[in-house]
Amino acid sequence: MKKIIFILFIGLSAMLHAQNSLSGTVTDIKNQPIIGVAINLPELHKGTSTDENGNYSLSNLPSGKVKLSFSYIGFTAQNKIVNLQQKASVLNVILDESAFQIDEVIVSTAFNKIQSQNVMKVEHSSIKELQQKGTSTLIEGLATIPGVSQVSTGTSIGKPVIRGLSGNRVLVYSQGVRIENQQFGDEHGLGLNDAGIESVEVIKGPASLLYGSDALGGVLYFNPEKFAIANTFVGDFSQKLFSNTLGSNSSLGLKTSTENWKFLVRGSYNAHSDYKIANGDRVTNTRYNESDFKTGIGYVNSKVSSILRYNFNKLDLGIPENGIEAQSTSKKTTYPKQGVYNNLLSLNNIFFFENSKLDIDLGYIANDRSEFTDSNQANLQMKLNTFNYDSKYHFPKIGKLESIIGIQGMHQTNANSGVEFLIPDATTNDFGLFGTGNYEWKTNALQAGLRFDNRKINAEAKGIPGEEGSFAKLDRSFNSFNASLGYKTNFTEKMTMRLNVASGFRAPNLAELTSNGVHEGTNRYEVGTQNLKTEQNIQTDLNLEYKSSHFEFFANGFYNHINHFIYTSPAGTQINNFDVFDYIQNNASLFGGEIGIHFHPHPLDWLHFESNFETVTGKKQNGDYLPLIPANNWNNAIRTEFKIKDWLEDGFATLNVSTTLNQNNVSGFETKSNGYTLVNLGLGGKVKLGKTVFDLNLNGTNLFNKTYIAHLSRLKNDGIPNIGRNIVLGLNFNI
The missing domain is CATH 2.60.40.1120 (Carboxypeptidase-like, regulatory domain)
Structure with missing residues (x-):
């Protein structure tokens, strides 16, 4: 390196x-x-x-x-x-x-076109837009995007869910590198802080053609903040305060650039107490602390662009095992808890030739995850080190045809140093080869691609067979061929249709193949199955969009069939007073979609009305429902834009009403969930007081202090409600 x-x-x-x-x-x-x-x-x-x-x-x-x-x-x-x-x-x-949002360049797709030109529908949202909704964490903001939800453990831990799929089925990219952080666990969060991230792109559907294994359900692609404009030096400081958790989020960033050299640095600190439910009680040990540091240096000339970035993230997370006990506003976590250290180093390079270019991205991720039960000696400590490489050659354009060929790979080692072992020490190696092309004519575009992947997982035998923490020798190899085909056309100047058919795959992860022990985060005994097969899916997506000067409409529908879907199922037995859960397989299908409108009436240029509805249903081959499927949601918002004399610019006010319906379609070991409606309010803008200029956001979520339990909350089985009313004040100063 x-x-x-x-x-x-x-x-x-x-x-x-x-x-x-x-x-x-x-x-x-x-x-x-x-x-x-x-x-x-x-x-x-x-x-x-x-x-x-x-x-x-x-x-x-x-x-x-x-x-x-x-x-x-x-x-x-x-x-x-x-x-x-x-x-x-x-x-x-x-x-x-x-009247509508800016048509952004989409980075997560192969040919980096603006969304209106893309064959694949990709959701794009800036982090600023998500923060204006008053959410306290990055994953809460993501869950406001249609088709995205979260599996949550209080306010501190959230895992993204895209159209009913989560964990290792959703791939996360940051700084152009795939994030590997033992994401198989329900209580293993993203490990990313929104400071220093500019926007997120969401691919809802199999993206294995570009990203390989683990992109079977979709991709979250985080774009880091841009460097400063050439020959400038800028800085900013932001502060957010949260009433419910008595929380504070501070961030300071500095960046400068010449014509060729670029540099930035940003530090952030986040601290929250136990969150408070509607009746005033605090949920014990949902407190957490987060430190985040990002820096980057780049060199760019007419031949090469080379950017080196580094991100360090430290998390101290309380685990709420005992519900509501002694009340405290302390931000110091107690046992049980998690300690997570993430180091992410990326090197992104583009070499420019006369009519073509070569992208080479290298990444290294070191994830150190510890779980503590009752002392500072870790019961579980897993150290995951991952090296990624990704190389793509963009051929010279031939007429209206663009084409790319690429290779990707990963070398990963998992090592244990805790008292207990949940998964063995192991090595994983991935290799993938793919090619894709995009052909455009008039208002039409056709995109197709093929890919081959191989994953090898090796682990040595450990312990005495049949005892907790013992593992048999593992030597598995998984191969997969995948393809995608997409077509986009404009029926009229204002009406666009996209149709995509793609296959995806996911090789079983180490936990699914080898687990043999108590997973402290889930409080159950998990048993892996070594002969699991590769998950293989094929999904069809249809997207219709209508855009005029004052009205926008979209409808997305999908059908996703998955062979050999892997999930945990209660075995009906106990080991050491813990319920045993086995990893098993069954064919499955998921279907549903999103529909929405955006109305901007003329001549009321300051008024916007937005409404969207999302639904997903997941079933096994035998007709039983899949676990962890989000409830249907209907979201409505009225947004106004205004200016007040010379002291407030870019002013906005938003009233949001989000209705989640009953979830009665549950798997055999889940319970049904009641629906609920939450009302949220936001306002803000750019304030000018003399020479002082700053951005101000004031948000209120769950304004009526509604008592509710989200279906995907991991505290649901203990009857613990989600967070009550929360007022968030945010300030951002340019320095």
Whole structure:
């Protein structure tokens, strides 16, 4: 790794620089200049904005085709491809007004197009938008996206669920690297802090073609914050306060850039007491503390873009095993608890050739997870070290055909150092080879791809057979071929249809194959099955969208069939007074979708009404329902935008009513859940007091202090309600 970094950062400085430049003017349809339009070159990590005359200028650009995005609130974003064959090029852009959200460039798909051009429907949301909803954690914000929910343990631990699938079936990417953190456990959270993350993209459906095993159910792709514009130095400080948990979230970030070099650093600290339910009681030991540090350094010229990022995250999480006991507002966790350390190092490189490019991404993740029962000696301590590599070559475009070929791989080791073992020491190796192409004509696009993967898992025998903590020797190899086919067309200028059929796979994880012991986080004895087969699925997705100046409608439907679906089932026996759960398999299917509208009536340009409904049903082959399927949800919001004289800009006020229906379709060992309605309120904007400028957000969630228990809450079996009313005050200063 050190040799690679040395070559890419020291050797690059000796490369010759091309002197290509691009300039132009951005105007509206009335030929009036637009001030502050963001021009971004995502592959080069470069950007600028238009001046008071709508002019922009970019220098030190590579020869050949360069992709740019032009975006500004209130206007339709544009994605442009410019073929730079001369030293000075000019590109003037006209933006059309739009009442709806900016059409963002999607990074998680193969060809990095704006969403309106994508064959696959991808949900995109900025972290700022999620934070304005008043949620206290990143996963709570994600759960407000249609089709996404969470398996929660209090307010501190949440696992994403995409259309009924979670755990190892949902792959998480950050800094361009797949996150590996023992995600098989229901009480193993993301281990990511939203500070220093700019946006999230959600692929709802099998994405094994691009990401391999564990993307069978979908992908969460987190985009890190951008570097500063060239020749600037900027900083920001944010502070959030939470009434319910007496919590505090602080973040400080600094970044600077030259034409070639870029640097940023950010530190964050998060602390919360036990959360309070509607009757005023606090749920014992749901407190938690989080420290997060992110930094990045990059070098970019006309030939190469190379970005090195590092993220350290430390979590101290209380585990609420005993319900509601002695009341406390302390933020110091008690036993039982978890201690989690995550180190993420990524190196993202793009090499530009005349008409093609090569992406090489390298990643290293060190996850140290400990679980403590009644002392500072860890009962379970699992150390997972993972090295990832991902290389993609983008061929020169032939007419209207774009194509990519790539290889991916992973080397992973799991080592135990605690008193108890849940899974053995083991080594996992992945290798994948894929190719994909995208063909566009008129308003149509066709995208297809093929992929082959192999996963090998090896573990040595340990202990005395038949006793707790013993493991038989494991030597398994799993192969899978997968394909995808997608088609997009515009029926009219305003109506778009997308149809995608894709297969995906997931090799059994180490816990499913080998578990033999008490999992302290779930308080049960888990037994793995060594002869489990690979999960293999095929999913069909249909998306319809209608967009006009003042009305937007979407409808998404899916059907997902999974062969050899793996899940835990109670064995009906006990070991050492713990219920035994076995890992078993059964064919399964999931189906459902999302539907929604966004109405922006004319001439009430300040008013927006949004409504969406989401549903998913999961069944085994024998007709029984699958466990951990989220309840249907209907979400409604009224949002206003306003300005108050010279002291408040970009003002907003939002009233949200979220109705979750009864969940009566439950598996054999689950209980049914009652529906509930929550009312949330948010307001804020950019405040100007003399020379002091800051962003202000004030949010209230569960305003009427409703007592409710979410179906996917892990505290549900103990009858413990979710969080009561919570008021969140957020301030952000640029320094």
